[in-house]
Amino acid sequence: MTAAVPKAELHCHIEGAAPPALVRRLATHHGIDLDGLFDDRGGYAWHDFASFLDAYGRVSSVFRDRDDFRALAHAYFTSLAAEGAIYAEVFMAPDVAADHGIAIGDYVGGLDQGIAEAEAETGIVGRMILTGVRHLGPDRVRALAEWAAANPHPRITGFGLAGDETLHHKRHFADTFAIARTAGLGITAHAGELDGPDSVRAALDHLGVKRIGHGVRAIEDPALVQRLADEGIVLELCPGSNVALGLYPDIAGHPFRRLMDAGVRVTINADDPPFFHTSLGQEYAVLAEAHALDDAALTAITRTAIEAAFVDEATRQRLLARLDDA
Ligand code: ADE
Ligand code: ZN
Numbered sequence: 001m002t003a004a005v006p007k008a009e010l011h012c013h014i015e016g017a018a019p020p021a022l023v024r025r026l027a028t029h030h031g032i033d034l035d036g037l038f039d040d041r042g043g044y045a046w047h048d049f050a051s052f053l054d055a056y057g058r059v060s061s062v063f064r065d066r067d068d069f070r071a072l073a074h075a076y077f078t079s080l081a082a083e084g085a086i087y088a089e090v091f092m093a094p095d096v097a098a099d100h101g102i103a104i105g106d107y108v109g110g111l112d113q114g115i116a117e118a119e120a121e122t123g124i125v126g127r128m129i130l131t132g133v134r135h136l137g138p139d140r141v142r143a144l145a146e147w148a149a150a151n152p153h154p155r156i157t158g159f160g161l162a163g164d165e166t167l168h169h170k171r172h173f174a175d176t177f178a179i180a181r182t183a184g185l186g187i188t189a190h191a192g193e194l195d196g197p198d199s200v201r202a203a204l205d206h207l208g209v210k211r212i213g214h215g216v217r218a219i220e221d222p223a224l225v226q227r228l229a230d231e232g233i234v235l236e237l238c239p240g241s242n243v244a245l246g247l248y249p250d251i252a253g254h255p256f257r258r259l260m261d262a263g264v265r266v267t268i269n270a271d272d273p274p275f276f277h278t279s280l281g282q283e284y285a286v287l288a289e290a291h292a293l294d295d296a297a298l299t300a301i302t303r304t305a306i307e308a309a310f311v312d313e314a315t316r317q318r319l320l321a322r323l324d325d326a
Contacts, residue, residue, distance in 0.1 A: 002284045002285045002288050002295070003083075003084060003285075004084065004295070004326075005284060005295050005298045005299055005302065005326075006084055006085075006086050006299065006302050006322065006326045007080075007084050007085040007086070007268075007280055007281065007284055007302055008085060008086060008087040008088065008267070008302045008305035008309070009080065009087075009088040009089065009267075009268075009269050009270065009280050009305070010088075010089050010188075010211070010234075010236045010269055010305050010308065010309065011089075011091070011188075011213055011236035011238055011267070011269035011270075011271060012076075012088065012089075012090050012091065012269060012270055012271060012272070012273070012280075013056075013090070013091045013093075013131075013162065013271065014073065014076065014090040014091065014092050014111060014128075015056065015059055015060040015063065015072070015093075015096065016056060016059075016271065016272025016273070016274075017072075017076040017270070017272065017273050017274070018059050018060075018063075018072055018075075018076075018274065019075050019076075019079070019274065020043065020044070020274055022071060022072065022075055023037075023059055023062050024038075026062040026064070026068055026071075027062045030062060030064050032061060032062055034058060034062070037055060037058050037059070041277055042274070042277070043275060043276075043277050044275050046275065048246075049164070049194060049245060052245070052272075052275065053135075053163075053164070055275065056275070057096070060096050060097070060100070061100055063097065063100075063102070064102065065106060065110075066106040066109055066113075067110060068110065069097075069106070069107055069109075069110025069111045069114065070110040070111070070113045070114040070117070071114065072110075072111070072114060073090070073110070073111045073112075073113075073114025073115045073126075074114035074115075074118050075114075076090070077114065077115050077118030077119070077122070077124055078118045078122055078124075079279070080124060080280055081118065081121075081122035081123065081124040082122075083279060083280055083281030084281065085124055085280055086302075086319060086322050086323070087124065087125045087126070087305070087306060087309060087311075087319050088124065088125075088126050088127075088280075089126070089127045089128065089157075089158060089309065089310060090126070090127075090128055090129065091128075091129045091131040091160055091162060092107070092108070092111055092128050092129070092130065092131060093130075093132070093133050094107050094108070094130070094144065094147075095132070095133050095136055095140055095144065096133065108128075108153060108156070111128060112128070112153070112155050115128070115155065116155075125315060125319060126155070127155055127156075127157045127309070127310055128153075128155050128156045128157070128158070129156075129157070129158035129159065129160045129186075129188065130145075130148050130156050130158070130159050130160070130180075130185070131144075131159075131160040131161065131162050132144050132159075132160070132161050132162070132163075132173070132176070133163040134161055134162065134163035134164055134165065134167060134168055134173075134190075135163045135164040135167050135168075136163070137168065138168055138172040138173055138176065141161065141173060141176050142173075142175065142176040142179070144159075144176075145159060145177070145179040145180045145183070146179060148179075148180060148183055148185060149179055149180070149182070149183035152183070152184075156185070157185060157186055157310035158185050158186040158187065158188060158310040159177070159180035159181075159183075159186070159187050159188075160187070160188045160189060160190070160213065161173060161177075161188075161189040161207075161213075162190050162213065163190070164194070165190055165191065165193060165194045165195045165199060166195055169202065170199070170202035170203055170206040171202070173189075173206070173207060174206045174207060177189075177207040177209070178208075181208065185310070186211070186310030187208065187209050187210075188211040188212065188213055188236065189203045189209050189212065189213060190213035190214060191203035191212050191213065191214065191215055192212065192214050192215040192217040192218050193213070193214035193215075193216065193217065193242070193245075193247070194245075195217070196220055196221075197217060197218050197220050197221035197224045199217075200212060200215050200217065200224060200228075203215075204227075204231075204233070210231075210233055210234065210308075211233070211234045211235075211236060211308055212233060212235055212236065214235070214236065214237065214238060214242070215228070215233070215235040215237070216235065216237055216238075216242055216247070216254075216255060217247070218235075218264075219258060219259060225259065225262050225264060226262070228259075228264045229262055229263035229264050232265060233264070233265065234265045234266075234267060234304060234305075234307075234308040235259065235265065235266050235267065236267055236269050237256055237259070237266050237268065237269065238269045238270065238283075239251055239254045239256055239268075239283060239286070239287060240271070240276045240277075240278035240282070240283055240286070241269075241271035241272065241276050241278075242254060244275070244276040244277070245276075250290075251287065251290040252290045252291075256287060256291055257291040257292075265304050265308070266301060266304065267301060267304055267305040267308070268280070268283050268284055268298075269283065270282075270283050284298055299323065299326070302323060303320070303323055306319045306320055306323065307320075
C-alpha cells in the first residue's frame, strides 16, 4: 500500500504544479483568456516540448500578485501532504514572473508564505530552489545567482537550472554555479532529459553538481552509469514526465529500476504534475507496480531524497527520524 509510505520530492516546478481549478479561478479574476489551454482529462494541452513550454508560460501568466503565489504554494504543498509527503523542494523561477511585471520580493514572499501555512497545517517541510531558465540565456541566470548571494533567504536553500537543455553549453553557467555554491546553496541542474549522456557529464564536470535533474539518459552510457554510482550522484528521476514527453514508451520501459539496480542513488518526482496527468503519490504507486518495488524499497528511496535534500542538518535528522517512526 504505497499510500502509507512516507514520501519526499526534490524535483517539481511550482508553476508546473498549478492545479487547473486554481488557474481557471485566477484567470477569471484577472481577466486572462485561456482559450485552448485545458485538455479534456483535467490537465493542460500540449503536444511536444516547445508547446509544453508555451502552455507552461500561459499557466504561469495567471499568477499576478503575492497572494496568487501564496495560494499556489499552499495548494501544492497541502496536496503533497495529503499523499503522504513529509518533505518537498520546489523550483521557482523569478525570471518567469518578472516577465509579467511581478517583483521578486512578492514572488518569493508569496511562495514562502504559502509553504509556511501548509507546514503549519500539515507538518510537511518545504524549501525552494531558485532556478535559472536556460533558454533566457547565461546572463540572466548569473544575475539570479548574484541576487541570491546578496539576499539570503531561509527557505531558499538551493540553486538550479531548468529550461531547454539543448541551448547554451553547461560551461557557460560554470561561474554562476560557483557563485551559488559559495553562497552556501545546494546546486542541481537539469541534464540528460532532452539531451544525452554528454549533457550529464557536462553538469558534473562544469557545474560540480552532486544532484541532477532527470539524468535519466545516462542509461545510454554504461561508463557514465558506473561513474554516477561511484560518485554517489543523486538523480531526480521523473518517470511520468519522461513518458509524457516521449522519452520512453511507458513506465515499464523506463530505466528507473535499471539505474537503481546499477547502484545509482535514485529519487521519485512528479516534475510538472498536471501537465503530465500525474502526482507524487501516483508516481510512487505506478513505479511500485511496474518495477516491483515494495514499501521497504520505496521508503529507502524517500530516505535517499532526505539525505540529498537541501536542508540544514538538524532538519535532515528530524525528517529521518520521522521516516524511522513510520
Ligand atoms: N521546466 C519545467 N519543466 C521542465 C522540464 N521537464 N524540463 C526542462 N525544463 C522544465
Ligand atoms: Zn524539471
